[in-house]
Amino acid sequence: MxxxxxxxxxxxxxxxxxxxxxxxxxxxxxxxxxxxxxxxxxxxxxxxxxxxxxxxxxxxxxxxxxxxxxxxxxxxxxxxxxxxxxxxxxxxxxxxxxxxxxxxxxxxxxxxxxxxxxxxxxPGASAVMAALCLAGLPTDRFMFAGFVPNKSAARQTFFSDFQHLAATVVMFETGPRLNDSLKDMFTVLGDREAAVCRELTKLYETCVRGRLSELVTNPALMEPKGEIVVLIGPAEASVPSENDLEEALKAALTDMPPSEAAAKIAARFNLPRKDVYKRALELKA
Structure with missing residues (x-):
């Protein structure tokens, strides 16, 4: 043949x-x-x-x-x-x-x-990749976070890790817990851009996009059926005040060397590491 x-x-x-x-x-x-x-x-x-x-x-x-x-x-x-x-x-x-x-x-x-x-x-089919292609959120940097915890307190702790992350976060959730999860996301992360993808590649494939405040009140997302992927957009850039930066650095310097403290705070505030390191050295001195 x-x-x-x-x-x-x-x-x-x-x-x-x-x-x-x-x-x-x-x-x-x-x-x-x-x-x-x-x-x-x-x-x-x-x-x-x-x-x-x-x-x-x-x-x-x-x-x-x-x-x-x-x-x-x-x-x-x-x-x-x-x-x-x-x-x-x-x-x-x-x-x-x-x-x-x-x-x-x-x-x-x-x-x-x-x-x-x-x-x-x-390589082949992946719900993570399919959802990223469909959601319309930034794809140059993303993090796959796996399954969302069951309980509200654990979820809020889980979401707090993404407060300053400059990347799209992808996670799996179930229909019965989806609305409660969206509420906890809104509480912890604020009104981010997000998307809920359901039944990817299947007959009733859907993707609902919008701000978390909109998704929380969307009737279609109260208890949807099927496999669900939730995506949250990157943290929006914000310029910290000089006082916020200094206080954060002082706290970090109590148990970290300047280089490590600078790396941590630079990532937290999305600032150039060399500038934060320079300020850390000044404070240490």
Missing amino acids: TETLFAPSPRSVESGLYIVATPIGNLRDITLRALDVLRAADIILCEDTRVTGKLLSAYDLKKPLLRYDDHAGPRVIPEVVERLKGGAVVAQVSDAGTPLISDPGFRLVNAALEAGAKVHPL
């Missing part, structure tokens, strides 16, 4: 551990290389055998499945390492998206590398 750009022949797959991204909704968002690996795999590690079974069935694949998550990891990892030493092709998938992104897997990767096995990442 002659290979073409649109229908390349299946490629051979060498032994090793393959971290395989799978669709987050639309089953056609799987790569040809991912299908090559799944077709060649001696065993597939997955979070839920039922979910992965549906994916394999859609592509007429039948493979041995082994449940792998944080609970099963200590039992499964030694078995997987032995298979890799024997030259097996092992594929790891998550229920949706890219494994290891808020999913178990890094311990397995470390064990495979320590055993001398090759590890191959297969």
Whole structure:
């Protein structure tokens, strides 16, 4: 069969551990290389055998499945390492998206590398990347923060880490907790630009954009169903007063050397480090 750009022949797959991204909704968002690996795999590690079974069935694949998550990891990892030493092709998938992104897997990767096995990442679908492309917020710098804590006090502490972060923050949340989370974001971070993406790549994909004050009162975001990604825009630049800068530096200098204090305060106020360091030296003197 002659290979073409649109229908390349299946490629051979060498032994090793393959971290395989799978669709987050639309089953056609799987790569040809991912299908090559799944077709060649001696065993597939997955979070839920039922979910992965549906994916394999859609592509007429039948493979041995082994449940792998944080609970099963200590039992499964030694078995997987032995298979890799024997030259097996092992594929790891998550229920949706890219494994290891808020999913178990890094311990397995470390064990495979320590055993001398090759590890191959297969890029593909990711809710984080899809949401960034859709939200219309700055993408030159972003931080993935994972899942939002359940309780309000823990959430507010969690959000406080982003008060001065000059980057878009991406996080996962559930429908029943979404409105409470948006209220805590508004309380801690102020009226930032934000976006709520739901059911990415699926039939009812939506993205609601606006200020947090608008999103908090939006009826569509009270208890939406489906998988949800929340994005918060970067902290808006503000020029601190001379007194604010001096007080912050004095506090930092009580238990830090000038260079470390300057780095911390420069990042906090989004100021040039050399200027803050110069002021720190003056105060220290």
